[in-house]
Amino acid sequence: xxxxxxxxxxxxxxxxxxxxxxxxxxxxxxxxxxxxxxxxxxxxxxxxxxxxxxxxxxxxxxxxxxxxxxxxxxxxxxxxxxxxxxxxxxxxxxxxxxxxxxxxxxxxxxxxxxxxxxxxxxxxxxxxxxxxxxxxxxxxxxxxxxxxxxxxxxxxxxxxxxxxxxxxxxxxxxxxxxxxxxxxxxxxxxxxxxxxxxxxxxxxxxxxxxxxxxxxxxxxxxxxxxxxxxxxxxxxxxxxxxxxxxxxxxxxxxxxxxxxxxxxxxxxxxxxxxxxxxxxxxxxxxxxxxxxxxxxxxxxxxxxxxxxxxxxxxxxxxxxxxxxxxxxxxxxxxxxxxxxxxxxxxxxxxxxxxxxxxxxxxxxxxxxxxxxxxxxxxxxxxxxxxxxxxxxxxxxxxxxxxxxxxxxxxxxxxxxxxxxxxxxxxxxxxxxxxxxxxxxxxxxxxxxxxxxxxxxxxxxxxxx
Numbered sequence: 001x002x003x004x005x006x007x008x009x010x011x012x013x014x015x016x017x018x019x020x021x022x023x024x025x026x027x028x029x030x031x032x033x034x035x036x037x038x039x040x041x042x043x044x045x046x047x048x049x050x051x052x053x054x055x056x057x058x059x060x061x062x063x064x065x066x067x068x069x070x071x072x073x074x075x076x077x078x079x080x081x082x083x084x085x086x087x088x089x090x091x092x093x094x095x096x097x098x099x100x101x102x103x104x105x106x107x108x109x110x111x112x113x114x115x116x117x118x119x120x121x122x123x124x125x126x127x128x129x130x131x132x133x134x135x136x137x138x139x140x141x142x143x144x145x146x147x148x149x150x151x152x153x154x155x156x157x158x159x160x161x162x163x164x165x166x167x168x169x170x171x172x173x174x175x176x177x178x179x180x181x182x183x184x185x186x187x188x189x190x191x192x193x194x195x196x197x198x199x200x201x202x203x204x205x206x207x208x209x210x211x212x213x214x215x216x217x218x219x220x221x222x223x224x225x226x227x228x229x230x231x232x233x234x235x236x237x238x239x240x241x242x243x244x245x246x247x248x249x250x251x252x253x254x255x256x257x258x259x260x261x262x263x264x265x266x267x268x269x270x271x272x273x274x275x276x277x278x279x280x281x282x283x284x285x286x287x288x289x290x291x292x293x294x295x296x297x298x299x300x301x302x303x304x305x306x307x308x309x310x311x312x313x314x315x316x317x318x319x320x321x322x323x324x325x326x327x328x329x330x331x332x333x334x335x336x337x338x339x340x341x342x343x344x345x346x347x348x349x350x351x352x353x354x355x356x357x358x359x360x361x362x363x364x365x366x367x368x369x370x371x372x373x374x375x376x377x378x379x380x381x382x383x384x385x386x387x388x389x390x391x392x393x394x395x396x397x398x399x400x401x402x403x404x405x406x407x408x409x410x411x412x413x414x415x416x417x418x419x420x421x422x423x424x425x426x427x428x429x430x431x432x433x434x435x436x437x438x439x440x441x442x443x444x445x446x447x448x449x450x451x452x453x454x455x456x457x458x459x460x461x462x463x464x
Contacts, residue, residue: 108133159195190220204250207273
């Protein structure tokens, strides 16, 4: 009998040692998983107790024996963990188990993503089956040393004549596309996708209407554009966490191809919807607004997302990013627009008044700028751009006088030249949807327009 008792005691001691070893191993790798209990649900916010999880971790909340709801930890307060459901939260009940996932979320990536359409979780939306992925990258990468980035000194050809010639962009530049609704923003993005010289195009459709997602893929992008593209779509009916993850996933995919030496074009439509998703999350957990309902965390998240784009560290790869910014009510001075201009390398403003005249793309040159253009083009090109802008601005400043017939021809040579140049300037900017204008041809066309208008001894900026 004593031998039996002693054997059982040895077995128990051995089991305890195994458990302690397992716990020690988990502590060595990170904090052990401690399951919590769902205690409260108010609006979009879930509260759990006795749950060991960090901000940004994903937890699984048990609905029944066969179904779980995934939620992201967005904060904590007074011993309670605050979570936000990633997808649908129907079926949750008080006392449900909250199970932290073991590791941070990774994005599955690989060449087979090309030509596919996925959601913010990486699941395919195009009905073409699962996507083989052989590598993984973090959903949120660590900040790069700014001194390790390669300088931006190569022209990035977007295939749009007015942008190539007058707002020249460089590989690795981050540009904002500011526009209201219905002024040709999506169509312009589709043209860039088809006509740019990028090796890979990653499109993030964040918070757009579901109808617009299909229209962009079928009409703006087209089969030719989709072949070298990856579309990450999180429509407006997705939760705020899913919309944030859609933007982060699109950026992570772009980083993967950049780090393999590819020239990547990242199109994010839109940065405003990304900011609004962060606002929903922040306000739900009690963060106070500081500017038009936007809390401080929104203005911290924007540069964190934008700074992930840019040039690589020496392998020749780059991410040239274009972020659309919605100017609600055509107000270009709302808080998100101001914040975006501060962190981007330039901006292109689409004008509703120009769009209503039939000009496409409806770019307002006076309010648009590429901050890197002076380091990408030669002095002669810069001079042609200055003359083009001056002629356009002179006409715009005197348009009211000209339109009502109050201006008398010959009163000001500068205005006379601007009136003569107006049709040619508009014809230069206008571009058909099927037309591709490469950088060199756009540069040559600009020189021909200016040389046909301005005599060598004449300076359009002279005052009289």
